Amino acid sequence: MTEWEHRTALIAGGTRGVGLAVARELAGRGCHVYLNHARDDAAAKDALAALADLPGRATVLKGDVTRPDALPRLLRRVREERGRLDAFVHSAASFHPMDAARPDAELFRQDVTTALAPLLLGVRPLVGAMAGGPGRIVAVSSNGARRVVPRYLAAGVAKAALEAQIRYLAVELAPLGITVNAVAAAKLDKGPGGADAGVLRVLAERTPGGRLTTPADLARTVALLCADEASWIHGQVVTADGGLSLRA
Numbered sequence: 499m500t501e502w503e504h505r506t507a508l509i510a511g512g513t514r515g516v517g518l519a520v521a522r523e524l525a526g527r528g529c530h531v532y533l534n535h536a537r538d539d540a541a542a543k544d545a546l547a548a549l550a551d552l553p554g555r556a557t558v559l560k561g562d563v564t565r566p567d568a569l570p571r572l573l574r575r576v577r578e579e580r581g582r583l584d585a586f587v588h589s590a591a592s593f594h595p596m597d598a599a600r601p602d603a604e605l606f607r608q609d610v611t612t613a614l615a616p617l618l619l620g621v622r623p624l625v626g627a628m629a630g631g632p633g634r635i636v637a638v639s640s641n642g643a644r645r646v647v648p649r650y651l652a653a654g655v656a657k658a659a660l661e662a663q664i665r666y667l668a669v670e671l672a673p674l675g676i677t678v679n680a681v682a683a684a685k686l687d688k689g690p691g692g693a694d695a696g697v698l699r700v701l702a703e704r705t706p707g708g709r710l711t712t713p714a715d716l717a718r719t720v721a722l723l724c725a726d727e728a729s730w731i732h733g734q735v736v737t738a739d740g741g742l743s744l745r746a
Contacts (some may be wrong), residue, residue, distance in 0.1 A: 501726060502554070503528035507585040508576055510534045510563045510616055513545040515688070516638050517589030519713035520720045521545070524585075525554035527721065532576055536562040536590075563590055564611050569620030573627045583627035585724045588616050588637040592656075595649040606652040613656035617663055625674060633676035634724040637664055638716065639735055641684040641743050657682075661735050668733030677728065680735045681719045683711040684742050707740025715740075 507524050511517035512533035521531045531549070533556060535542050542558045549556040559575065561568035576583050592612035594605035617624075617637070624635065642650045643657035661680055668678040685701050687710035702710045719738040722728060737743055 501527075505529045505584040506532070506576060506580040506582070507587060507724070508532045508534060508559070508572065508583055509587040509589060510569075511590035511638075512587070513538065513542045513558070515589070515591075516686070516713045516716050517587065518545050518548070519717035520587050520589060521556060522549060522552065523714070523717035523721050524724070525549050525552040525556055528553045529585075530555045530557070530580060532557050532559050532572070534559045534561060534563060534572060534590075536560070563620065564615040566619050569616060570623040573620070573623045577627055582630060583624070583633070584631070585634040585636070586624055586628075587720055588635070588660075590616060591638070591653075593653045596651050597649060598651045601651060606655075609652035610656045610659060613660040614663060617660075617667060621667060621671075625671065625676065628674075628676055631675070632726070632729060633671075633674070634728075635667070635671070635676060635678040636720050636723050637661075637678075637680040638720075639664075639680040639682040641682055641737065641739065643682065643735075645743070664735070665733040672732050675729075677723070677732050679723050679728075679731055679733065681716050681723065682735050682737050683716055683739045685710060686716075687712050701742065704745055705740040705742040706744065707742075709740065711739050711742075 507529050509517050509521050512521045513535040525531045559572045561572050563569045592609045596602050639657045642654040643661050664678050664680045715738050
């Protein structure tokens, strides 16, 4: 655990789904993880309990990172407590199903804002928090950014814009020793209570790896991009889907 035990990560959307899986993966390696959430205090409490027995410590930070003042405030606390930030994972998400021919303009705006605002509003304080050492920024995207998924208009456009934002930031932050990348997958297997079992079964059968991607699969990919060995990876979207996107 020598690489991780003195490191600090802030995970936006870290109390559920992929964000929580990332927190579990990094805390399991000894990293101190800050779990950011906007509203659900009960989910935050459950997330802390789920990570309690791992080597790394977990701390909850409440704040809506789509608002201009939130991420700078959260980063000030991280720096006060830990000195600097090593990794920022953008896993905050908003999803409102809609058709391209019948869009809801307000819900569309919400999905795009959730995708773009954290790095748009928070990049300068993030650079300051990562000063003095290597930094890692990783965003969670989706194959829906590049493929047409039914009723995925707003989220797909939002993720496509996020991937473009990642590329621009990667070029400008690389000279500072900060890598900026993204991870993506198709449909996730989130366990019981998720999408229709029949749909999941069909997609799993189409996946060369033999099953659907889980949040833990994406979390391990995020950890790879945060490792020392990933210092030369800049502006890439790493697809972790068991080969599903290779199918015609």
